[in-house]
Amino acid sequence: MSTPLRQPWAGPLGLYHPGTSLLHRCPPEAKLAGLAVAGLAVGIARGPVSAVAALVVALVAQLVSRVPWHRTTRGLTATLVAVSFVGLYQWWLRGWAAGLEVVLDIVALVLLATVVTATTRADALLEVLARLARPLRHVGLAPETFALACGLFLRTIPVLVLTSLEARDAARARGLERSPRAVLVPSAVRMVAHARATGDALAARGLGED
């Protein structure tokens, strides 16, 4: 039996999933504030018990959001792989409890952030970020520009993933699958070109000029 192709993973953040759940209807300011509080809490609280509690909160948020599991678990797989190395290092350095705490804290925060972006339109997030960034006017930075930069970050994740996959395929086609340079160099060059083209496109649309 054939296996259907899956769309390339687009990163853990940045994709809104339409819905009518409680979290979808919650104001974006409240969700961002909640995420900030959660970040502070996991940074302050010590021990694996608090980390487990943070993960439970994140899982409950995920359930309440009614965003399909595959939307978030796909992203978490890559996060788990990266965080496992950090956890193992912490285990070796400070014991199993510290290692477990680090892994659970980071997974909980990534899951919460994913739920926030999956239940909030980027447009609404930009609105809040632009409002929050108003004080930056005093140091010469336009709030809209700051918000736009955050929006661009979200959009750049899937572009970076797709560019890397294309570079990997091109390297494979040339028999260079074992050469990291054959993937990294073209990916970096293409991302720089993409950044320049995006800058041109933003200027052409008159965005970021406020």
Place this chain on the structure above:
Amino acid sequence: MIELDDVLVTAYSPDPAGGADHVVRLLGPITLRLTERRIAIVGANGSGKSTLARLLNGLVLPSSGTVRVEGLDTADDGRAVRRRVGFVFTNPDAQIVMPTPLEDVALSLRRLDLLPDERDTAARAALARFGLADRAEAPAHVLSGGQRQLLALASVLAVEPDVLVCDEPTTLLDLRWRTVVDDLLDGLDQQVVVVTHDLDAAARADRVLVVDDGRIVFDGDPAAAVAHYRALMAGSLA
């Protein structure tokens, strides 16, 4: 009306021998009045046609001379010019800056000071106009190339510019999507300036400019311009 008066574009170019950079002429001198509703620009790769297109909304500023759109100088009133002149690029990926079509069109509409609900409604209407209503909330990166180009057009046209400049908008598209985009451009109320390699599309314009080596070598009737361009390319191969 778009006016170019004695426009020259130059740039620094590295010396292959390792010496000091020297100045090269990319385009000009050019003096033009563009008043027709449909204008096509054709030319070989590297001939300067994209530079000419970019001059029209201030993405490139002239080294000397002036470019004016409805009397606004692109050098002094760039922001106002870009509100009047929309620009569509060859590759829509660089132009789509938000994760979903709805959010990308809404981003363009932010400068119109609409309420969020009004912006959402206007964005959905713009997407519906371009046949993308059912893809409004899909991830932008999973749209087909043709759909992404339609999205780029929707995002630019949502704010209803007076002029639309397109730099090879169909070069990356298959025949079906090329036809869709060409028909769409043909039906617009705006003045449209299109840089293209598609001579069939150029032949449908009201006026065609042929660019070669940074100069306009033919300006006029589409049939004659296309014939001139074909002869020019045949001559360059001989």
